[in-house]
Amino acid sequence: IGNKYLADTEPWKTAKTDSARTATILNLSLQIVANLAIVCEPFLPFSTKKIYAFIHAKKFDWEKLGSFDLLPEGHELGKAELLFEKIEDETIEKQVEKLHATKAANEQEAYRAKPVKDNIIYDDFDKLDIRVGTVLECEKVPKADKLLRFLLDDGLSKRTILSGIAA
Numbered sequence: 001i002g003n004k005y006l007a008d009t010e011p012w013k014t015a016k017t018d019s020a021r022t023a024t025i026l027n028l029s030l031q032i033v034a035n036l037a038i039v040c041e042p043f044l045p046f047s048t049k050k051i052y053a054f055i056h057a058k059k060f061d062w063e064k065l066g067s068f069d070l071l072p073e074g075h076e077l078g079k080a081e082l083l084f085e086k087i088e089d090e091t092i093e094k095q096v097e098k099l100h101a102t103k104a105a106n107e108q109e110a111y112r113a114k115p116v117k118d119n120i121i122y123d124d125f126d127k128l129d130i131r132v133g134t135v136l137e138c139e140k141v142p143k144a145d146k147l148l149r150f151l152l153d154d155g156l157s158k159r160t161i162l163s164g165i166a167a
Contacts, residue, residue: 030071034055034057038065055078
C-alpha cells in the first residue's frame with residue numbers, strides 16, 4: 001500500500017512545485033511505516049527495531065494500529081538503513097542444496113526395513129495351495145476408495161476376490 005501510494009503520488013516531482021502536497025504525501029507515508037512497525041513487530045522483531053530507530057519512536061501499542069497520528073507534524077527522523085540484505089543467488093542455491101541433503105539424510109534415516117520372518121519348514125510349505133489364475137474381470141467397488149473386485153479363473157472354478165490395491 002505504502003509503496004504504491006508513493007509511486008502514484010510521486011513526491012519527488014511535487015517537491016519543487018507544491019511543498020504542502022509533498023509534506024502531506026511524506027507524512028502519510030511515514031504514518032504507514034509506523035503502522036507497519038506495529039504489525040510486523042511480532043514476526044519481524046529485528047526489522048521492526050530498525051524501523052523504530054529510523055522514525056525515532058518507541059514501540060507503539062496495538063490499540064494505535066490504523067492511526068494516522070502516530071508521528072506528530074515536524075517529527076525528526078533518524079538515519080535510514082536497509083531493513084533486509086539482498087541475498088545472492090549462489091547463497092540461495094547453497095541453502096537449497098543443504099536442505100536437499102538434509103532431506104535425503106532424514107529420509108534414509110527414517111527408512112527401516114521390516115524384520116525378516118522366520119523360515120518355515122518344508123512340511124508347512126507343502127500344506128499351502130498356491131495357484132496361478134486368470135483375471136477375467138476387474139472393477140472398482142462402489143463407495144470404496146481403494147477396493148477392487150476381481151473375477152478369477154483358477155482352473156477349477158471361478159472365484160470372486162476383493163483387494164485393497166486401487167490407486
